[in-house]
Structure formats: C-alpha cells, structure tokens
Amino acid sequence: MAVDMRLPTVRKQISLSGSQSTDGKHLVVPGDVITSDTGFMRGHGTYMDDEKLTASVAGEVERVNKLICVRPLKTRFNGEVGDVVVGRITEVQQKRWKVETNSRLDSVLLLSSVNLPGGELRRRSAEDELAMRDYLQEGDLISAEVQSVFSDGALSLHTRSLKYGKLGQGVLVQVSPSLVKRQKTHFHNLPCGASIILGNNGYIWLYPTPGQQDEEAGGYYTSLEPVPLPDREVISRLRNCLLALAAHKVLLYDTSVLYCYESSLSHQMKDILKPEIMDEIVMETRQRLLEQEG
Amino acid sequence: MRETPLSNCERLFLLKAIEEKKRLDGRQAYDYRNIKITFGTDYGCCTVCLGKTRVLAQVSCELVPPKDSRPTEGIMFFNLELSSMASPGFQPSRKQSSELLVTLNRQLERCLRNSKCIDTESLCVVSGEKVWQIRVDVHVLNHDGNLMDAASIAAISALCHFRRPDVAIQGRDITVFSPEERDPVPLSIYHMPICVSFAFFQQGTYLLVDPCEKEELVMDGLLVIAMNKHREICSVQSSGGIMLLKDQVIRCSKIASVKVSEITELINKALENDRQVRKEGGKFGFAESIPKERITALKREQAPVEMKDIEETADEIVREAEAPSEAVHSPVIVATGTGQVGEGLQNTWGLEEEDAEEEFQGGMDGKEKKKGTVCVCVCVCVGCAGFTHETIVQLV
C-alpha cells in the first residue's frame, strides 16, 4: 500500500496584522515587572520582588479590579468545583482510587463518592473496600465531576450521578485544557451520530450514542457488543476533526466540532490530517463560527 | 541505613547561631579546624584529619600503554570511595553513582587533572608504548563535614610523598628497578592545588569556611574554589541552589588564597618532618602517628572556646535567678536507718510492723508539722556508696 511522504518545507509565518497584534493585550514574560504600584493584589502567575509585582510565567495579564494575574499559554489542568473530567485510574488504594487527570497531582476518587452498582445508598463496609477492584481497576477510564479541591491542589472527584461512571467503547483524544470551552453541559449527542464528552481537563471522549437510555447505575455496565461500521467512521472522522481544531488552537465546544465535521465531509477521512486540508477545513469552520456569532 | 534528618530545633539553633556569628565549636567564620597530616610507611600513603573528618589517600603506579590521542603523556586516574564506615548514610547498595559521590569525584578530577599539577610528559617511558599510570585512591574514613577539602589535601600530599620506581631504557628494553636496587624517584609536581569550601546560609547572607557535618546539613549551598599558593585559581564550582553575586565570588577567592597558603605551609612541613624521620632512621608510619589513647588517662584536645562575655552573663543569671525556697526541714527519724525529709506521700518502704507503727506515729507527727512525709532513700544509698552504719548514725 502506498505511503504518503513529504519533504520538509519552510514553515509559514503566522501573519500578525497590525490591528490584531496591538489589541491592548498585555503580554509578559517571566521576570517582567507588571507594576510597581502597591495597591494591587497578587494573583496566579506573579510574585513579589522587592515591592514590585513581577510576572513568573509567559502569558497575558488579566486584571479584575484590584487583582492582577497572568494566565500562561499552556498549563496543566487546574480544576475547579463543578468541572467535568475524564480520567484514568492509576492506583487502587485503601478506600480510594487515584485518577490521572492531566493536572499537577493525581486526583482522588473516594470510595464514598461513587455509586454502588444497584444504586444502594448505604455505608461502605469492609467488603466494599475489598471489592473495590471489581468496580474500577487500574487502567479504567471514567468520567467524573470535581467535588472539591484539597489544600495542596489535588482534586476530589465524585461519580454520584447516572451520567458519570466507567467509560466503555470509544476513542480518547487528548488536547490542551485551555482549548475546552466551559459550558453548561459537557455531554453532547451530536446529530452526526456519535456522542462526545468534553472533559475540562483536555481529555475528550467519543463514543457511539447508546441505544437505550435506561442503563443501570451510572455506567458500570460496559457493553462489549461490536460497534457497527458507520458509527466507527463517524467517530474516526470526529477524532481527526478534533485534532485539526486543536492544532489550530480553536476553542472546542459542540458547535465548533459540529461545523468542523460538516466542513470535512467533502474530504476523505485520512486526508483531514494533512496540513493543507487541515488549514482549509479550519478556516471554513472559523468563518462559519464568526458568521454565527455576528 | 537511612540517615536521620536533622531536627527542626537543631536547624533553627544552628541558623540562629550563625546569624549571631557563632559556630558550634567556637571557631570564627573563616577558621579551619585542626588539620593533621600523617604519612604511612609506604611512599604515597597519606591520612588527613580535618577536625574529626578523616580521609586516606594512596597513590600507586603501573606501566601501561598510553591513550591513542596522547601517546607521550602518562595517565592519571582518580577515584574516591565512600563506604558505610564513614557515615551510616552511605550505603553500598544504592545506585553506583549517588549524588555526593559523583560530585566529589568530579571535583577531585577537575581540581587535580585539569589544572595540570603533575607533569604528565615526565611519566612517559617509551612514547606510544609504555607510560606510567598514576592512580590515586581516596577513601573516606570518617565523615564530619567538608570531605572535599580533606580529600584534596590528602590527594596532593600523597602525590607529593609518592616515589615511583626508577626505570632504565636500553633500546626497546625497559628495566624497572625495585626500591632496593635504585632509589625511587619522586613525581614532578608543578604546583599544589587545594580546595577550599565555602558554605552559604540564608540565601547567601552568611558565609562559613570549612563547614562541619551539622552545618552542611543546614546550608543552602556550597562554593568550592581550588587554588594554589601562587594565587592561581585552578577550579571554581558552585553547587546547591543558591544565588551568588559576582562580588561574593571574588571575595571568596581572596579568602581562599590566604587559607591555601597556610595549608600549603602545613603540607610542606609535614613532608619535611617525614623526610627527616626517614633519613634519621626513626620510626615512621601510621602506628606512630595515631595517638595512644588509654582508658586510664583522661585526655581531651584543647578546643578554642570564646569566653569573652561568659563571666558577665553568668553573674547576670545568678543575680536574676530567684532565691532558693526556704531551708529544708530537719529530717525526722522514723526508725534506725530511716529518716524523712521534706513533703510527700506516706513511706512505702517495707518496714516491720512495730516500725510501721512508729513510723505511722512519726508520720502523724510529721503531718502536724507539714503536709506529708517522704522517706529518703538513705538506706538504699548506704549500700551503693559504701557508707557504713557508723556514718548513718552520724547522719542521724
């Protein structure tokens, strides 16, 4: 089978047109003095150096009244209460699981924060503790919500709702956390025939839309029936679209993903990841999004 | 065995003391501990005692083919070993190159090899075929801080002390003479680089020379400067996550030059002494140099302690202390050999019935006077201290 090969070419310089670059965005690098005024409060991304407020990361300065903070371009996931995350179990410890969520410390899923299969509400006993591995093992993917944040920054998750729980068959796409837009709901059933979970931590889960809606107890039951081919094709196409959008740093939410999918229908699935076709599709998507806003 | 970490109160105490310019052993900030250099019976064996830190260096040589890139130069090989003897924290089972080992080895190499203190060309016997390989092995015997300085002093002293066998070349034949046939030849040493360690505390505000082990555990970072007595800097290395300013480095180099000349003097004197003793045929070697410590003789080394304000402080403490409470009540005799002094609970020593009654009465009397009585262990002490009954009677 023929393989696509390319020779290296000079990278296209991103055009920085005058109006956009001087749009009042205050960009700083580590060590830059933001202000010497002592009236401001110090937020994230800054530190005090001899009465001067200095930036410690490279990014944009955000000012809210008296609070100055610097938001870096790329950072690990900093969770807040209420965020939906998709994570992988790394360890099974006493009375809790450790979940890896692309943040700076592994998140914690306490045994008391999961729904027992069967939906019972009772105190967790010693047998429950011993049977933890039957519910979730190392390597399982789960969707959960952030319940609280510990003092050192680790997140405490819970899956106390039917829509959260262990994830079955599907595709995981990892992007930067800053690209996922915060919305009311992160679970979408796309009209093109697949479903998507946009985790705030940058992990996006694509799966075939489940047939019946009455699943027992928070998704511990994973169906292993083979997924039909058209569904798989839809999911693959969606995945490539997500990667294309992420490469061009477009904010990801259900509308943008959908527009991108529709723009890509004219191309073959495997061509979507080629740079020039990626450019084309993303440009179309951006245009449609602008039209929709305006 | 994992090393116990330093406790927080010790740490705070040390830092506070350093802020007040005081060190645990009474030294000044720029003072070295006592350095003792002794040589062994063989040439090239040297032990250095820097306070309680003890390091042994041994130099040996071998004829080997030279490196391809440098056919006319001899080979120098340095090796430093840390064993559990030096400190329980050094374990042989840990991965081969632990941080400290790597640092010490590299610093030793850099100090001695890159500075070209030894003339390697003179080590060449037959160019391209046979050269001398000089191997310096340094073993740490006791770790009480500042291993780097001790190791460098030991290494350079051992190199100065070492004599290699004489060789004669006839055509392609090399004859190596044993020490009996011909006197061994010393190495040609250009200069003596010595490492001086500076410990920094409180983000570089305070500086100490020759840190002892406790000070090393508390320090922020270390700066090692290797110099020789001609005021040439052979190597500079900063370690630990500290920020330095250029002036600090310059200042340290000035202090180092003073220290290095002192230490070089000391090494030369030790070498001279050893040479004298060998010439005169006296006893030399380690057996002579290790002090004889007998249990019946109580001997301590003199330690310099600052006594400047001690008297005033002592007087002040005495003045401000409360006067002791009222005088002790006279003892109440309960039975022969038992007395009661002071306040406390009932006597529980097993006395006979009639004594118990007497004692009870005595206790009652006692209670009238004061709250309770306690039996002084006079009887017991009698046994231990060798008092006789007569003595007790006198006490009574």
Place this chain on the structure above:
Amino acid sequence: MAGLELLSDQGYRLDGRRAAELRKVQARMGVFAQADGSAYIEQGNTRALAVVYGPHEVRGSRSKTLHDRAVINCQYSMATFSTAERKRRPHGDRKSSEMSLHLKQTFEAAVLTQLYPRSQIDIYVKILQSDGGNYSACVNAATLALVDAGIPMRDYVCACTAGFVEDTPLADLCHAEESGGGTTLALALLPRSENIALVQMDARLHQDHLDALMEAAMMACKGLSKVLDSVVRQHLQEVSVLTRE
C-alpha cells in the same frame, strides 16, 4: 596544536568572531506537541533539545516527594552522533551525571518550586551536536522549555561560557577553544537581578583575572537573554493571535 592561535593579532578568533562576540543563536519553542513544554536551540554549531514534563505526581519512589516543594528531576544525555568520535555511553557516565546534577541545581534556584508541593517536574535535555558550550546550550534550551510549559520562574536563566587568552576574555567558546587548554568558565545567570545560579571553572587562572573573566561571561549572558526574550515574545504573539481567532 602549534600554529593554531586562538586570538590573532588583529583580534579575530578561529571562526572569525571578535573577542566578545557571541555565536549565532536560533531557537524555537513548542517543538513537540505531546510534552508539556519543549524547545530547541542552536548556538553556532551546538544544538540542544529540551523537553519538560510536569508538574505531575511523583512517579517511581514515593520517598522522593518533598512535602513543601516540587522535586526537579533532570537528565542530560548526548546523542551518540553528537561528537566527532561516536560516543560509547551517552548517559550514565560520570560527566553526564554531574551535568544532570548541575542542571538540577540551576533550576531549583530559578523555578518557584514552593507552588507545587508533592509534585515532580522532569527536564530532559539532549545534545544533538556538540561544538563547545554544552552546558550553556542545555540551560538555555531548558529555560525556553520551562517557559513553554507555563511553569513559574523567577526570571530567565541564561548561560554562557567564557575563556581567557593573552589577557583578553573571550565569550562563547567553541570546542577548539575549550580543548585548547586555556581557561573555561561556564556561568548561569538570572539577568535582571544579576544573580549567579551556577559558576564552574576549570584550568588555571590567576586570581586577578577572575573579575574580568566573570564580567565578560555576565555580559555574554545578558546578550543571550535578549535573544531568548525576543524568541519568547515572538512565540507569545503567534499563539495569542491563533487563540484569538
């Protein structure tokens, strides 16, 4: 090396530079998509690649976690094809271990580790082509990679080498100048506060020349910091343009 003078009478060095001139520096951030931060730098013919992962949970031995700070884990290695002769042991030998240690110490001083207790930051640096100034190229590449990863630092850490020939300090030595037997000073500096994070010098130098040599190295570091600054700002502009649209 008879006849190969490091500084000619007219003041030109082996590669035609002046005494205080730096080599050409080219750098790029965000080279790898899967790492948290990555950067590539070319200083003359020396090429280094740095990758940063973190901060993340401490993997491996739990005993390494510090309760109040992040642990910085550095690994330095040279590609086997980076030197004129093929390198037998790219990492694990004493020189690489020492270099990794120095890198770790340099960045422990510059990164604000108190913000990430109980986590670990990994910095991996690889030399792709070695032509003198290995340590400096590593430090510069790692600084850019840390900025790319969004890890808070006090300031840039810039490193440069300096040498001393015939009473003139030379800045940014190449391999021939380093191995020529003269003095080599490697300095890692935080330019704004002029704090020295690491200083390392081999070979003999008279004490009086130390001041001039350090001064030359610091000037070179400051020049380098301007170049790194422009690279970072360029990258910032590009990405912010992309995210805006």
